[in-house]
Amino acid sequence: MSLESTQQFFEIAVQQGMLAHETVHELQLEASSRQMEGSMLVLQKGLMTPLDVEIVETLRLPAESVPGYEIQSVLGRGGMGVVYRARQVALDRLVALKMILISHTANPTMLARFELEAQTVGRLLHPHIITAYDFGRHNGRLFFAMEYVEGEDAERNLKRLNPLTERQARLLVRQAAAGLAHAAESGIVHRDVKPANLLLVSPPRGYPLPLGTPMVKIADFGLAFLSAEEASQRTRLTSEQSTLGSPHYMAPEQLNAGHPVDQRADIYSLGATAYHLIAGQPPFDGRTLPQIIAQKLHGSSPSLAILRPGISTETDQLIQQMLARDPKDRIDNYATLMDRIDALPVMAVEGTVTISPSNPTVKIEVNKPALSLSWTQVVVAAVISVIIGFGALSLFSKRQNALPTSQAMAPSSLKETGFAAELFDGK
Numbered sequence: 001m002s003l004e005s006t007q008q009f010f011e012i013a014v015q016q017g018m019l020a021h022e023t024v025h026e027l028q029l030e031a032s033s034r035q036m037e038g039s040m041l042v043l044q045k046g047l048m049t050p051l052d053v054e055i056v057e058t059l060r061l062p063a064e065s066v067p068g069y070e071i072q073s074v075l076g077r078g079g080m081g082v083v084y085r086a087r088q089v090a091l092d093r094l095v096a097l098k099m100i101l102i103s104h105t106a107n108p109t110m111l112a113r114f115e116l117e118a119q120t121v122g123r124l125l126h127p128h129i130i131t132a133y134d135f136g137r138h139n140g141r142l143f144f145a146m147e148y149v150e151g152e153d154a155e156r157n158l159k160r161l162n163p164l165t166e167r168q169a170r171l172l173v174r175q176a177a178a179g180l181a182h183a184a185e186s187g188i189v190h191r192d193v194k195p196a197n198l199l200l201v202s203p204p205r206g207y208p209l210p211l212g213t214p215m216v217k218i219a220d221f222g223l224a225f226l227s228a229e230e231a232s233q234r235t236r237l238t239s240e241q242s243t244l245g246s247p248h249y250m251a252p253e254q255l256n257a258g259h260p261v262d263q264r265a266d267i268y269s270l271g272a273t274a275y276h277l278i279a280g281q282p283p284f285d286g287r288t289l290p291q292i293i294a295q296k297l298h299g300s301s302p303s304l305a306i307l308r309p310g311i312s313t314e315t316d317q318l319i320q321q322m323l324a325r326d327p328k329d330r331i332d333n334y335a336t337l338m339d340r341i342d343a344l345p346v347m348a349v350e351g352t353v354t355i356s357p358s359n360p361t362v363k364i365e366v367n368k369p370a371l372s373l374s375w376t377q378v379v380v381a382a383v384i385s386v387i388i389g390f391g392a393l394s395l396f397s398k399r400q401n402a403l404p405t406s407q408a409m410a411p412s413s414l415k416e417t418g419f420a421a422e423l424f425d426g427k
Contacts, residue, residue: 005060006031006038012056016074018048054102055082066136066143069097080110080222085148088133094148095133102141111142113222118144120224123186127207128179130199130219149217151201154277158195163280163308166315171209172198173274174341175216180270181334183224184263191223191261193269194249195276247292248282249273252325255293264327267337271322278315279307283323297325314344 010028013019019027019042031041039057042048048056055074062071068089075083075096086097100114118135121144125131134145154172158164164172176198183190190197203215251268253259275283283301284292295301301323304316318340324330331337 003032008060009038009056012059013042013048013052016052016056016059018052018056023047051077051082051101058082058084058099065099065141066097066138069095069143069145071097080114086145088145095145096130096148098144098146100142114142114144117222117224118142120188120221121146123188124183124221126179126182128175128216128218129182130217147217149199149201151199151214151217153219154195154198154200154273156196157200158276158280164277166278166308166311168213169274169277170315170341170344171213172200172216172277173270174338175209176218176270176273177334177338177341179216179218180263180266181338183218183221184266184334188221188224189261189263190218190221190266190269191254192220192246192250193218193266193273194246195273196246198273247289247296248276248284251327252296253327255297262327263334264330264332267322267331267334268324268327270337271319274319275301275304275323278311278319279304281307312345318344 006028010019010024014021014024027038027041027047030036031038034041036044039048039053043050043053055077058065058071059074063069065071066086070087070089071084072087073085075085077083081098081100084097084099086095087093088095100110115135118132121130121132122135130149131147132144133147134143136143176193180190180193197218197220199217199219200214201217203209203213207215209215246269249269249272251261251265254261254265272283279302284295284299301320304311304319305313321329321331322337331340
């Protein structure tokens with residue numbers, strides 16, 4: 001590594017918050033005197049991790065890691081890989097580029113899991129699921145290009161803002177249910193549904209969501225299992241994968257490596273997510289993994305009505321049924337779940353949920369009354385309304401009696417017309 005490259009390395013490390021600016025000058029002098037690469041020096045001193053070094057080197061050579069893509073910044077990092085914001089040069093569009101860690105390229109199990117994730121997402125095409133664009137390998141390193149969205153995941157949103165109202169949570173969970181239903185139709189179980197994997201983004205112009213409601217995009221199908229005919233392949237990938245997931249949200253049956261897992265596990269996790277959105281905490285909030293497991297297998301979650309007084313009985317009962325310990329007692333399909341969500345009582349609008357690309361943060365704005373009336377004005381207005389109402393009713397009755405029986409208006413509902421379903425199913 002040349003002197004210029006070493007300087008670039010340290011500059012990027014400082015920009016990413018991996019090194020303190022005050023220590024860089026001394027590190028540069030030491031690297032020069034020992035004729036050692038900056039990356040080797042910081043590893044030797046324990047100042048950066050191998051993952052840190054890999055990220056810095058990738059950002060230092062943004063156009064060389066994956067042909068056809070220009071890496072711009074880091075979006076996220078995990079145990080299996082790093083997700084970068086990148087520009088797909090040929091189409092001049094932004095993408096989320098997930099790359100497996102170099103340290104995992106010699107692990108066939110990890111490579112197979114990464115490839116399986118790309119194939120899984122590639123099968124899905126739904127407004128509430130992140131779309132797959134491209135997948136490939138370069139210099140032994142796998143990459144996976146996905147739809148890039150400006151937004152914030154629900155977990156970060158909850159940490160900075162208050163829990164959502166019942167109505168707001170219902171709107172988000174309903175969208176997630178529609179996306180998971182599409183995955184289930186393809187035989188795919190996500191296995192890691194949680195607030196952190198629900199991205200809240202601005203909906204496209206004209207998309208049928210209530211004004212101010214963010215659009216939900218389900219991300220990270222890295223733990224997804226496919227249809228039954230591929231079970232043997234999944235088992236060969238890793239036997240411990242059956243217990244992977246997020247303890248606060250994963251279904252009890254996922255704790256048993258030998259227990260079959262189906263879409264009811266995702267319904268459980270979605271129920272735990274809904275609980276968290278409303279209560280501000282997961283249903284089982286133990287501090288250690290053994291505590292969480294013990295609560296999940298033998299305890300019961302606190303009632304939402306206790307944590308959030310005023311919550312409707314119907315919502316509380318629905319979430320508790322989604323969180324049933326035994327899968328047999330759980331709602332077992334998304335059609336029923338979405339019907340139940342649609343049947344929840346319509347809450348008064350306490351505010352609106354807004355999100356903008358420039359500030360991708362959910363913001364609650366409370367609607368204030370536009371004017372104030374005296375008691376006398378209210379009474380006068382009420383009397384006038386009653387008089388007008390009787391007049392309109394009389395006119396309507398005469399018109400109805402004049403119509404032939406076949407033309408009389410039949411009672412209807414949103415549910416019967418199918419409009420309620422199309423509103424959130426992305427059709």
